[in-house]
Amino acid sequence: MESKTKTRLGLAIFFGVIVAAVGTVVWMTRHPAVNQAQARAMKPAIEAYMHNDIAGMGLEGDLDARLKPQAFCDPDIIEIRPDEPGWRVGMMPFCASYARRGGTLLESSVGYDVVVAEVVIRSGHYQVVSLQVGSDGYDPAWVHANFSSLAARWILSTDPPTAPDPVSQARQALGFPAGTPAVQE
DSSP states (O other): OHHHHHHHHHHHHHHHHHHHHHHHHHHHTOOOOOOHHHHHHHHHHHHHHHHHTHHHHTOOOOOOGGGOOEEEEEEEEEEEEEETTEEEEEEEEEEEEEEEETTEEEEEEEEEOOEEEEEEEETTEEEEEEEEEOOTTTOHHHHHHHSOHHHHHHHTSSSOOOOOOTHHHHHHHHTOOTTOOEEEO
16 A cells, blocks of 8 residues: 555656646746737837838848849737837837849848837827837847736747848838848848
8 A cells, every 4th residue: 555655656756747847938938918909000100210220220232233132021020018109019020121133033131230219199199109129139138128027028039020022012112012022141
């Protein structure tokens, strides 16, 4: 009888340790909850602001200026926090420059960066008031100062958030049909 009790106790401890380890991993790898409807509603204003101020953000590519390249960003919104009178939106955008050379869509990838935007509602629409781009290399001090602790941990992890290539925006703006491949220049 005593060996059955020891076996049960040993199994209970073993499974308890497993449950605690899984719980710890889940807790450590969780991400900030984002209201996806609000993020989708904000995204066009953020994309437009980034498109219009790409040079000021230091995220333009290196395509030949004679081709009149345009830069686009696809922001992956990773957190939205209330910040009166609006919201502080943390994101990880993927930015690239595109240009047309004849029938070819050229792309110069700029890559990922961490960005925080101040967004408000004006005249019933979301509007970006300001935007801050993080320092090169995801400086931990900047990330922790500008994101929640949960988002900062995710950004600085070995598996940070990513965003898709904004090539679909470039295709539309430069008059290419959907599915046209972008050629790295």
